[in-house]
Amino acid sequence: SEKPDIVLVYGDTNSTLAGSLAASKVHIPIAHVEAGLRSHNKKMPEEINRILTDHLSTWLFCPSETAVKNLESEGIKKGVYNTGDIMYDAILYYKNIALQQSVILSNLNLPPKTYSLVTIHRAENTDDPQRLKSLLEALRQINGIVLFPIHPRTKNRIKQWNLDNLFLSSNIKMIDPLDYFDMLAVESQAKVILTDSGGVQKEAYMLGVPCITLRDETEWVETVLGGWNKITGANMERILKAVETIQIPKDRISIFGDGHTSEKICKILTNLTGNN
Template identity: 70%
Template sequence: MKILTVVGARPQFVKACMLSRKLRSQSIIKEVIVHTGQHYNHNMSDAFFSQLALPKPDHNLGIGSDKQGKQTARMLSKIEEVLLSERPDIVLVYGDTNSTLAGSLAASKHHIPVAHVEAGLRSFNKKMPEEINRVLTDHMSTLLFCPTQTAVENLEKEGIRNEVYMTGDIMYDAILHYKSIALHQSNICARLNIKPKNYYLVTVHRAENTDDPHRLRTLLKVLTQLNENIVFPLHPRTKQRIKHWNLLDLLSSKNIKVIEPINYFDMLTVESHAKAILTDSGGVQKEAYMLRTPCITLRDETEWIETVQAGWNHVTGVSDSQTILDVVRKTIVPKAYPNLFGNGDTSETIYKILCKKTGKH
């Protein structure tokens, strides 16, 4: 069985490393990895392959950043060329990026089954490119691997009931495997001169926030008004938009440590030790929960509603800075910690389903 895995962004490298390790341990499977190059910054791409022992991509398409349509179209064209040369039995995609959509669409056009890891997530906000990507990918997929029961129910409401599996979340596999390694190897707290539970971690990258000057200004004002130590790994898109909207002055406060994007081990470490995390990232919301760190979601909604219901995640909206500040200052560590994402055996579960469905068992 030949499986062609399409990845392109930081969260996908983390998810793929666990399943790839399982796939490559079996002689009956040949995995071909395609890296679209959607994330190309060293600390958001190459460093992840190295730290996670993810095999070097068999095909690196080098797409880079661009407008949504143009980037997706270039991916689609190049992935199609790879499909025609590799002739895989299944195309495996992760999450909700443009790489996910392009891989799914290219495979579907050539009648190659698509397996979607992290299927069924919904924010119900069609203005998010990620929402469009995940909905379309689910409707093109043959095998749908859902991280939560809510995801299964979302698919059922859309009429998708066949070959839907509640597998747990593969990112939890990675957290369980790498957390202790990261905390042992990373020295980022010493480098930044920060102490555990004495700072907030902030990440902002979604277009709905970075491409709207009012929303971006509101989020940056929160950092200046919070008057607490803040660690802010600055995403390339966010950095560019801050300059474009002339908002650099809002990052001049001494309490804000603006740093370059960081590798996976450093990220796990600062997430684990933070007093709380402020983010607009779906993946970081989930990592916060898995690491038992309270989260404040800087969006109007979340696809991880279970974390909100459990009391570990608080969705603030981005209407005004005071509303966000009030939530941040009231945030505490909940006593209850429900098991939301499985038992850390998702890669094993998905592997067995893939083998069964292709007759390779």
Template identity: 60%
Template sequence: MKILTVVGARPQFIKASMLSKAIKAQSKIEEIMVHTGQHYDHNMSTIFFDQLKLTKPDYYLGIGSGSHGEQTAKMLFELEKIMLSVQPDIVIVYGDTNSTLAGSIAASKIHIPIAHVEAGLRSFNKKMPEEINRIITDHLSHLLFCPSKTAIHNLKQEGIDKEVYLTGDIMYDAVIHFKDPAIQQSTILNDLSLTAGNYFIATVHRAENSDEPERLKQILTAFQRLDKTIILPLHPRTKNKIQHFKLDHFITSSHIKTIDPVNYFDMLALVSQAKAILTDSGGLQKEAYMLRIPCITLREETEWIETVQTGWNHLAGYKTNQILDKVNHLKLPQYSPSIFGDGRTAHVIHNILLHSF
């Protein structure tokens, strides 16, 4: 059996590393990996292959940044050529990026079955490009691997009920596998003069926040008014927007430490020892829950509704006062159910693939 895996962004590298490990433990599946190059910064791309001990991709497209249409079109063109050449039995895509969309459309046009890892997620906000990507991918996919019961329910509401599997979340596999090595090997807390439990991690990168000057200003004002150290890894796109909107002065306070995007081990070390997370990232909301770190989400909705229901995640939106209110009233919940499986999602997916083709 031959599978073609399409990745292009940091979370996809992490998820793919776990399934690749499960595949390599067997000899019945040949995996061919394509890296679209959607993330091309060293700390957001190449280094992950080294840290996660991923085999270097068989194909690197080097697409880079661009508008959604330009980026997706370039990927479609290149991926179709590769798929026609490789003739895989199935194409595997992860998550909700433009790489996910391009991989699923390219495969569907030439009648190659698609497996979607992290299927069924919905924010119900179609202004988010990620929402469009995940809806289209789910409706094109032949195998749908869902991280939670909510995801299965969402698919059923859209009439998708065949070849839908509750597998757990493959990111949980990675958190369990890499947490201890990350804490042991990373020096970032010492490098930044941090004490465990005495700082916040903040990230802002969603277009709905970073592209809107008033929203971005309100979020940065909240960071400015907090009285605890904030580590703010600045996504290149967000950094450019802050400069463009002339909001630099909001992040010059002594308690705000802006840093370049960090590698997975450093980020895992930072998140696992933080007091709380402030983010608009879907992946970080989920990782915070897995690590039992409170999260304040800088959006009005989330795909990970279970994390809100358990009290570990709080929707604050973008307004300064609402963010500060959520921070000031943070409490550690008493209950943290295993909503993302048992850390063996990669093995579950691997076995389904083996028995499906």
């Protein structure tokens, strides 16, 4: 009923693909923000969503040069723009506001740079009891407090696999999921972040916090090459070694743009469609 000129979709969720399929069926051009990401693991639902959305899209806004090259290797060259990452725009705008308004660290009595932050939610980690157990065992052996805002899916699987005992007398501080400001606050002040989230990997890099990726691959290869991110999978020994040997690299180049991604995307789309 709205008859839009463009359907704008973001990221790699199921709703991203649903929006792309719906728009393509009624011949509405699609613009994909965060296009070109590839883990090269088609067992991940997100990977399927990315590939199909990119091949349906008219305009593809990439967060990095690697993403542009990924599309090129699949024969997608027209309508591709390296605009940078809108998450970087958000972090630059909201980080200081979050640190001023959030009281999460004082409420939890956590001084900055004294704790590790962990997030686990992907099916590959939560739906495999041995993999999830290995992750929790590793977290339990990390020195110091491990702050664990727990995803409902993960919480349910821990109960399902009877892994609650791993939290007894543990250094793991499990809390409910956090809103954006609180999450930015705990991310920016962590000494290290352990995660299977693509977004959190990026935010760690943007905030200058070392990251350990609890997966067997990552879309954000630039963060690994720069030394800010280590891939360990769910292997307990590799995770503990990564935590023990973590170092902050001297350089952190701007691989995700200049913080003006949203402006660039708006300008491109208005110029292409002739709308103001």
